[in-house]
C-alpha cells in the first residue's frame with residue numbers, strides 16, 4: 001500500500017514513512033492510493049472478534065509489509081489492553097433506533113486514546129534500531145493533547161510540544177495535559193489564539209526548512225494518516241454488532257477537525273454498509289454550511305461548552321474534497337491555496353455531488369445541546385458530555401429510513417466537562433478514582449504569545465536535533 005498527497009506533488013510514501021512524516025511536504029494530507037475493500041463474507045467473518053483482533057484485521061491492508069500481521073496484533077493488544085472496558089468501545093442501546101458508541105474508556109477519557117495509544121507504539125516500533133529522534137508538534141482544543149502526551153510521555157526518542165489556546169479548554173482537559181511532568185513533554189498555552197491558529201502554526205512548521213532541517217518533526221493530530229486508520233476500526237465494531245454486512249447503520253459524529261467522521265467515510269469505502277454519516281457541528285458550523293450549501297467560509301471561532309469542536313478550519317475536510325471530488329491533486333492544491341488566502345471557498349459540483357449520498361449534516365446550538373443531555377439523562381439514565389450531546393441531538397432529528405439504527409459517537413466522558421454537564425442536568429459527573437486528585441496535581445506549562453516565531457523559537461530551544469538529519 002502506498003500513500004499519495006491530496007495536493008498531488010509530494011512523493012508517494014509507504015505506511016512507515018507516512019506515519020513518521022505526519023503531513024506531506026507539499027502541505028497536503030496523505031491518503032491511500034486506493035481503498036482496500038472487504039467483501040460481505042470478510043465482514044461477516046469479523047463478527048465476535050475481540051477488539052484488538054478486529055483492529056489488526058481492519059488495519060493490516062493499510063500497514064502492508066511495514067509490520068507483519070503477528071506483530072500488528074501484538075501492538076493492538078498492547079494498545080487496547082490499557083482500556084477500562086473489556087469491549088474497548090462498547091455499544092449501548094438508548095431506544096429502538098438510537099445507540100451510543102462509548103469511545104471514552106481509554107486512559108484520558110476521550111476517543112483520541114483509541115488512535116493515540118496505538119500511534120505511540122507505532123512511533124516506537126518505527127524508531128527501533130535507528131538513531132533518529134522525533135519531535136512531535138501538535139495542536140489541541142483539549143483532548144488530543146492529553147491523549148498524545150499519555151501515549152508518549154517518558155519515551156526516550158520522542159519530544160512532544162503541545163499547543164493549546166489559553167483559557168479555551170476545560171480545566172480537566174488542561175490539567176490532564178499540564179500535570180504530566182516529564183522531560184520530553186512541553187505544554188504551551190497560546191495567548192489570544194484559537195485552535196485554528198495553533199493548527200496553522202503546526203502546519204507552518206512542517207514547511208519551515210530551518211526547523212525540518214534540524215528536527216524530525218511529526219504530527220499526532222489527525223493530519224497523520226495513522227490516526228484515522230485506527231479510528232476506522234470502531235465503525236466496523238459497531239456496524240457488525242448491529243447486523244453488518246446484512247444491515248445498514250447510520251452514524252452521528254460530533255465533528256471539529258473532520259477526522260473522526262472521515263474515518264467513517266473510509267469504512268464505507270472499504271465496504272462497510274453505512275446508510276449516512278451525520279456531521280454534527282456546534283455553532284462553529286463551517287462544515288454544516290459546506291455540506292449543506294457548498295459554502296466553506298471561516299467566520300471566526302466562537303467559544304462554546306463543547307470546546308474541542310471550536311474549530312473552523314477543518315484539516316481533514318481536505319481529504320474528503322480530494323476523494324469525493326475526483327482525486328485531482330493539482331486542482332485541489334490551487335483550491336486550498338485560495339482558501340488559505342481568502343478563508344473562504346465554494347465546493348465544486350463534483351465535491352458536492354461526491355459527498356451528498358453518504359453525508360448529512362446538522363448545526364446544534366447550546367439550547368439543543370443541553371436538551372440532548374437532558375433527553376439522555378431523563379430517558380436512559382445516561383450522563384453524556386457536551387460533544388456527545390451535539391451528536392445525539394443531530395441523531396434524534398435525523399431523517400433516516402425506518403429500521404436503520406443510528407449510532408452516536410460518544411467522544412468524551414462527561415467528567416471532562418463537569419460544569420457544563422451540571423448546568424444542563426443538575427448532576428456533577430465524577431472523574432474515575434485514578435484521576436481523583438487531578439485538581440491538586442502540580443502543573444507545568446509555558447505561556448507564549450500566539451505567534452509562529454515565538455513557538456518556533458521555543459521548540460528550537462528545547463527539541464533534540466535528529467542526528468540522521470543533522471549529519
Ligand SMILES: Cc1ncc(COP(=O)(O)O)c(C=O)c1O
Pocket residue numbers: 110111142143144222254255256257258259260261308309387388411412
Ligand atoms: C470530545 C470531542 N468530540 C469531538 C471532536 C471532533 O472530532 P474531529 O476533530 O475528529 O472531528 C473532538 C476533537 O477533535 C473531541 O475532542
Ligand SMILES: N[C@@H](CCOP(=O)(O)O)C(=O)O
Pocket residue numbers: 139140141142143144145195220221222223256257259308309
Ligand atoms: N478536538 C481536537 C482538536 C484536534 O483534532 P485532531 O483529531 O486533529 O487531533 C482536540 O481536542 O484536541
